[in-house]
Amino acid sequence: MRILFASSEAYPLVKTGGLADVSTSLSSAIREAHEDIRMVLPAYPRAKADIDALQTVTTLVIDGVTVELLQGILPATNVPTYLVDAPAYFAREGHPYCALDRRDWQDNHLRFALFARVVVAMALNEANLNWQPQIVHCNDWQTGLVPALLSQHAERPAMVFTIHNLAYQGLFPAYRFAELGLSESFWSYHGLEFHNQLSLIKGGLSYADHVTTVSPSYAREIRSGQFGYGLEGLLNYRAQTLSGILNGVDYRHWDPRWDNYIKAHYSPEDLQGKGQCKQALQECFGIEVRPEVPLLGHIGRMVPQKGVDLILKAVEPLLAEKRAQMVLLGSGDKALEDAARALAARFPEDMGVCLGYNEALAHQLEAGCDIFLMPSRFEPCGLNQMYSLRYGTIPIVRRTGGLADTVVDAHADTLADQSATGIVFEPATAPALAAAIERALSLYQDKPVWTQLMRQAMSQDFSWAHSAQHYLELYEGLLGERAHWPATRWEPGKQRSEFL
Known part of the structure; x- marks a missing residue:
């Protein structure tokens, strides 16, 4: 399978939380299962510095912005990785989402909309890569516009969207919507509007073919008022295409038997x-x-x-x-x-x-x-x-x-x-x-x-091999289902069952 994995973080290039670990470990485990998975993320300064032998593979003009697409290999893995290089958007030191004063960058909606449009170009084989994914796997609000934009195309890859933490939704004032140049059809409660705000995470929740989150219990919890952050209605509506797949651990890096960061090695047999x-x-x-x-x-x-x-x-x-x-x-x-x-x-x-x-x-x-x-x-x-x-x-x-x-x-x-x-x-x-x-x-x-x-x-085993297998089964199921998709694309507000 050809899979494009879109994320705003990947360890060791950029990390603010668990998303970075998951992005690297999951994509690496899927690559080791002999699938053609490739990662794409913004070209933050450290990402450009830490990937050896980066090469420019194509140059795109997206909404008047010149973007270079760089390619290399994610460190300590065999995962081909693309960096979306638009210096005015991503060449900023420090935190990927906020300035040194800890306040969010005021143009985050524009930054990740540009990122999303580049991912869409790659997904539609419009980025001069001579490679088109069958699956696009998006992660968290920073990639939420990808499924929304792809939904406008009848001939597109299948789309998976993973919620890593529903508390972070990519919410912006309503007037920011006009700055993104999106179709007015997206501005509805079925689309990106959320209590008169622009919600980027809803792009993934509303338009992806399947939504996952990172544990079975959390998949149940976010359908409740206590944990749904106002999105529980949408998530209950999508219950048949919502599932929880537990994250895994990369024991190559997290095991006291060979961890190079620690003072002494030990094991269950010798503590x-x-x-x-x-x-x-x-x-x-x-x-x-x-x-x-x-x-x-x-x-x-x-x-x-x-x-x-x-x-x-x-x-x-x-x-x-x-x-x-x-x-x-x-x-x-x-x-x-x-x-x-x-x-x-x-x-x-x-x-x-x-x-x-x-x-x-x-x-x-x-x-x-x-x-x-x-x-x-x-x-x-x-x-x-x-x-x-x-x-x-x-x-x-x-x-x-x-x-x-x-x-x-x-x-x-x-x-x-x-x-x-x-x-x-x-x-x-x-x-x-x-x-x-x-x-x-x-x-x-x-x-x-x-x-x-x-x-x-x-003795517990939470290795990524188990979790990756669940994702592979999900991908395969979506590709099998795709053969039965109708000519009319699925849209929010319509149950997939209407088309099958």
């Missing part, structure tokens, strides 16, 4: 190296080296979604009583950053904070901690809990989204049948998280039980 990793992490954060005290950790965006406020409230008494230590890596809301730094300043011997993101430190934290805290208020899939499992760092998670799909709560029955892999709690409150931590600390004191829990966690 000795984990103690060395713990000491190295304590020294790195400048906290007291106390091997007997459980070390708690967290990595993630410091935003309300991730429950960082719950973590800070729940661990404060433990730090005061010197019953646990805490290390935190992330950045986000200034109020949460300030609160984390203030707590670390009060307990400098037992809490460390690193604001920002550091890939090496993320690996070291996964390896060196005893317990990983992930009390997300919602979590489409989550990767860190799966990383934690492989590193024997017992995750404490809230029962939501992908967290519910990947962690088995430790209680009498699951400990007895050796299916337990972590601690799961329900209410999104600091007391509920504190109670879950207490359960973990109690288990931690029983070394044989804790060691068995670690080994069971490390």
